[in-house]
Amino acid sequence: MDYCASARNLEEASGRDNFRFVKGDVNSTDLVYHVMVTEQIDTVMHFAASTHVDNSFGNSLGFTTANVAGTHVMLEAARACGDQIRRFVHVSTDEVYGENDSYDEAHGNQEDKTRLEPTNPYSASKAAAEMLVKAYARSYGLPVIVTRGNNVFGPNQFPEKLIPKAILMTARGMRLPVHGSGKNKRSYLYVEDVAEAFDCVLHKGETGRVYNIGTTVEQTVLEVVTSVASLMRPDAEVDELIEHVDDRPFNDLRYYLDCSSLTELGWQQRTPFIEGLKKTVAWYTRSGVEEYWGAGAVERVLVAHPRKPGDKAAGCTTAAELKRRELKLIMSSGQLKDLASPSADGGSSGGSASAPKFLLFGRTGWLGGMLAKLLHDGGHDVSFASSRLEHVADVEQEIERSGCTHVLNAAGLTGRPNVDWCEEHKAEVLRVNVIGTLALAAACRAHGVHLTNLATGCIFHYDEAHPQDAERDAETLVAL
Incomplete structure (x- = not known):
């Protein structure tokens, strides 16, 4: 189980005939498939994910592994079970929409009309997972449903989240950290309603x-923080209990949802926020709650910018520090051990702003060759990258060594001789097209290099209702 989980959350269900707990890794294909087959699973509700947005800025690759690759494993196991699976519910997030266009208008994001515009590594990983879910529904006929939810709060939630953290910090007499101005809007649902x-x-x-x-x-x-402070310390000056701290590298202003499709099924919110907050405060202020997740777990997260256990850069708050830490994590994954240190300020690898220098990935492809010819004919300084996307350390070193100002990525696995090849080589395709591209983006970011990623029109869905898709059309990203 992950650091934020607790087997004690399962105590009410344990002992029931229709319940069995299997401790394992969502990325273990053999285990997931074995459980589905031996237990004759017919319904999957896929909640497993890394969810804490703050952590995703410092360990984005870990979020891709858990949320994208993990979802792929679940889907593939379900597909292999054939008609045994009658329903696969994939739990996503409101953050896949990105922030609302308006801070005040009462027009919520709609499931079938609002395009996905994720703005942080966590939400991007959840959006990528959704594309895989939709692809399996269309390619294999997997009976899927996707949910996108607002923030959840209530008892038993690991206190890295805003509300339980504020409760425990108030109970300890600590000041309550608020990222940035605190004007970002959020919607909270009590856990029983969810x-x-x-x-x-x-x-x-x-x-x-x-x-x-x-x-x-x-x-x-x-x-929200003011409500917690006022409820627990009604005689105190709330302003004195709150401190504003460094904001996230990017913090969406608002997620507002249109939930009419759900209400048409008969659901409605039953617990007002303050009523749910009182229940939550009562649970977190009871005796023994701090040992619920094990010794020391609560103390570690009662800070402005928490990190997971073992993270060496737990105190990082600046954007430059987060950039360096993200790149180090990527370079140290798997067999990758060497890391060329970024510059002290996390800035550019060099080059002149008035004379752009291009580094092009994808020299063996038709598109890469045409791009190089166009740039060369236009008098631009362009060179082909010799490193491969999946060799992340080589990529980072080449970007630094080349002194490029712009990277063009036309590399990727597209199928040999056609896309059917990708179906039988999923791990290789994910390693190059997803993980490799993510690592390239992180390296460019760390060196202040502009990245243009050339993708494919295959991500769009064409039918009689949508004979042609434009980049700004709503809900066009549908993997086939």
């Missing part, structure tokens, strides 16, 4: 559909 929403989707939802799970009641982060 459980009822999933029960409703599971039994009444239509396969192939996406359902938003949320509330129309919005609060700023500052208002």
